[in-house]
Amino acid sequence: MSRPSPAGRARHRSAERASSPRRPLRSLWAWTAVVGGSVAVALVATGGTYALWNGSVAPTAVTVSSGTAGLSVGAVTALDATVLGPGGATAGTFTATNTGSVDLAMRVAAGTTTASTSSLVGELTVRLTAVAKSADCTTGVGGYSARPSAFDTGSGYFTLPAGVTVTGCVVVTLDGDAPAAVQAQTSSIGLVLTGTQVAP
The missing domain is CATH 2.60.40 (Immunoglobulin-like)
Known part of the structure; x- marks a missing residue:
């Protein structure tokens, strides 16, 4: 059997790479990273409202009396x-x-x-x-x-x-x-x- 020529091997490798499952995997991770980044930004933008502390206290009641005209x-x-x-x-x-x-x-x-x-x-x-x-x-x-x-x-x-x-x-x-x-x-x-x- 004759060996394939270098050009043939290159074409063969290109075909292998084209059909390799790793490119879809890299694309998936890239997409996940984008989604993860979007979620992180959304949490930063809206999560501040969940971190606000507050407290309240009622002052002593005030008594007001109306006057009279006579x-x-x-x-x-x-x-x-x-x-x-x-x-x-x-x-x-x-x-x-x-x-x-x-x-x-x-x-x-x-x-x-x-x-x-x-x-x-x-x-x-x-x-x-x-x-x-x-x-x-x-x-x-x-x-x-x-x-x-x-x-x-x-x-x-x-x-x-x-x-x-x-x-x-x-x-x-x-x-x-x-x-x-x-x-x-x-x-x-x-x-x-x-x-x-x-x-x-």
Whole structure:
């Protein structure tokens, strides 16, 4: 038998290598390495969340109490004692006490006013101010003034602190040119005090 030529042996080896089972084995390991690398990267990317330690503790409970708003108003004194002529005035006092635990922004507005003749109300002017004591309430004091039906100081006319009592002075004046038709007539003038909590 003749020996195969070197070229034939080379071709034979090439055929053997082509059919060798080791190439698929090397390819398998290479693929496995890639998959293993992908898994490792995925664990590195997401595994951190599993390693976080945490702890919690509840602080001592806190107790919160709500405040109160309260207002007490006394009757107006002395006004009923005076009979007015044209240009005449009469003054009287009342007290307002903040009985709550928050400061109040005060508003004084018209309440219910009645008269034995409607024309009398249009001849009257009401004036309101705060005084240090009842003796300071005279017909000459200043303050907010308006006709009884239009009286409204607006919100925040003054602030009444919690627990404090203020003395209000009310002056009612009959116009100097009041007509004879309002003689011997009477009127009842109402005012409404409203206290709104001062914003903190």
